[in-house]
Amino acid sequence: MGKAQYEPLFETKKEKGRILYRLFATSLLCGIILIWSYRLCNIPKPGENGRLGWIGMFGAELWFGIYWLLTQSLRWNRTHRHTFRDRLLQRYGNELPRVDVFVCTADPAIEPPIMVINTVLSVMSYNYPPEKLSVYLSDDAGSELTFYALLEASRFSKYWLPYCKKFNVDPRSPAAYFTSQSASDAHFSEIKKLYEGMANRIEVACKAGAIPEQAKLEHTAFSKWDLYSSKGNHAAILQILIDSRDEETKDVDGVTLPTLVYLAREKRPQHFHNFKAGAMNALIRVSSEISNGPIILNVDCDMYSNNSNSIQDALCFFMDEERSHGIAFVQFPQSFENTTKNELYGSLRVIDGVEFHGMDGNGGPLYTGTGCFHRRDTLCGREFSKDARIDLKSARPGKTEENVHELEERLEILASSTYEENTQWGNEIGLKYGCPVEDVLTGLTIQCKGWRSVYYKPERKGFLGVTATTLDQTLVQHKRWSEGDLMILFSKYSPAWYGLGKLNPGLLLGYLTYCLWSPNCVATLYYSIVPSLYLLKGISLFPQVSSKWFLPFAYVIIAELICSSAEFLWSGGTILGSWNELRMWLYKRTSSYIFAFLDVMLKLFGSSNSTFIVTPKVSDEDVLLRYKQEKMEFGSASPMLTILSTLAMLNLFCLVGLVKELIITREVGLKYAFETMALQILLCGFLVLINLPLYNALFFRQDKGKIPSSTVVQSVIFALSCVAYVYY
């Protein structure tokens, strides 16, 4: 094709209004600098009241200001992507590359098999040539129930795939499709009935905790579970359920089906399994001997495909003749199906709607796990080189002489728990080990090798998953993320030193923003405790309202509040949602981040081990009901909850103490108090206001989601002693 007619497969647009934003950010920076100057110039002399508190305020504001500066790297250079699928099909319709999809599951109890196979079915039915598509399910529990469900799904797919194609439906997760549709023609009822039959059989098996004897007789694979002892202790089980090279396996219309493989890697108590990263690496090896697709898509078991064209979209970024060469991976945003209108537990809205566009403008987003397309060889450690073009037409391993059983047996060795000993797997090859956010670390090293990545957020969401439905789950998940990100900062691959000179400076700062999530806890804790306590003591920490120094404080606070709410609304959130987001911002910083920060510090000094607490994807009925009503679920006692309620109580006591002085004892005049303490009163008042749901759960609620009485007692005692100590 001549250069003149070159039509790109994707286009990149700079965000409109960037100049305006940059002006605004610069003005905010001026405000911040003024605040710093005010603090520095007004530190009370040694011996004067409030010197220590003042110095602390300076520290906190210095941190907030610097951190805010870092976050500008995520906003300065935002870009948006658009793909041209029709051009892709026109040019490469017949030579599309093979694509391997990896689905990961870890525990049938909190990731129900019926949900897992809905995800599997949704990715099997992509709008893509089936002979070029292979789907691998990694089951870290090695559960017979999950395997049984997958076997059922492989049978159902013979009806489901033709149906999807014929009626061009979306989403292609049957469960999601049937809940979104109310059509009632004969085809619909027929396929729905088939699905319900299957779902019913799976549910019965899961309830009983055992699969029907009949199924065992029909499929020999179940004998592989004869030696199974537990989810942490079992041999590798590999089962090729559909091999698209087989002539006999066709759907009901006689069309080839995608390859479908079940893999439970070997697990032994004496061998550390490295969580999802270990599962992914086993999948990379096994798949390389079956389909060896040059493009790999990974999804979590709850993240079904919501858009049947996502593979084609992603390929537009890998197959453009002029601009695809340096692109290693394409990350889609993480969206959720079970969110409520005002997202009580916060959301990834601003990350997805603003920040990742900013990362993309600087060299590409982080690899955040699910919904990411990779080139196989960059995932396996290939360095970038200007000249060496990557071939997406790599050969598929031919069908060998061995029969399927021999093949499975041979490949099970690749998934054994000792296979990686004395190899570079988890280090130079595949996903990196040793970090709770293995994906972010892996993506970082790929970018350090000279590759870039792409953030693609299509109109119709690519993937939909299940988000946490209780406060505790949310905080635990954010602890894992923020802990992992901070570990990266101190790791061999730290963006701060390893990335220096390898990454675009803007990208490096972007990584730092995420790595430094958890240290934010220190300044936030300080800001939510000390000003309120000083308020009670009658010591002012902010400029008087009539002072000219009041202006920069007012400007920075108001502008930042408006800007972050605007970003939230702009990304599709509601006003109440933005208030909830603010609350979660506070809660994460004063619980998840504290524990993440402490854990990383402990690790640096050699103790404590990483864990991966898998987020539950199902909840009890009453919990679910409260979730839908957006009633915060506190539930069980935990150290994180104790901190949150202690902080809330502390601020309540301070505010009540102030009101008592102002109105009842009238020790200080109302006017005088506002003149000298306005910002402190506002801050304390804000902290009380945002904690209203927490007070409700402490003292008034009767349902199971309330705060347990042990926590109530603890937090009141802690807060009272703190206040008493300061006051007397």
Ligand SMILES: O=c1ccn([C@@H]2O[C@H](COP(=O)(O)OP(=O)(O)O[C@H]3O[C@H](CO)[C@@H](O)[C@H](O)[C@H]3O)[C@@H](O)[C@H]2O)c(=O)[nH]1
């Ligand atoms: O030992 C394990 C643990 C987890 N998983 C799977 O990993 C996925 C993610 O686990 P989940 O508990 O849902 O974590 P999330 O915090 O929701 O996951 C986000 O964060 C992870 C990194 O912490 C990324 O890997 C994920 O892709 C991303 O969706 C799930 O499919 C699990 O089944 C395994 O396969 N093996």
Ligand SMILES: [Mn+2]
């Ligand atoms: Mn998840």
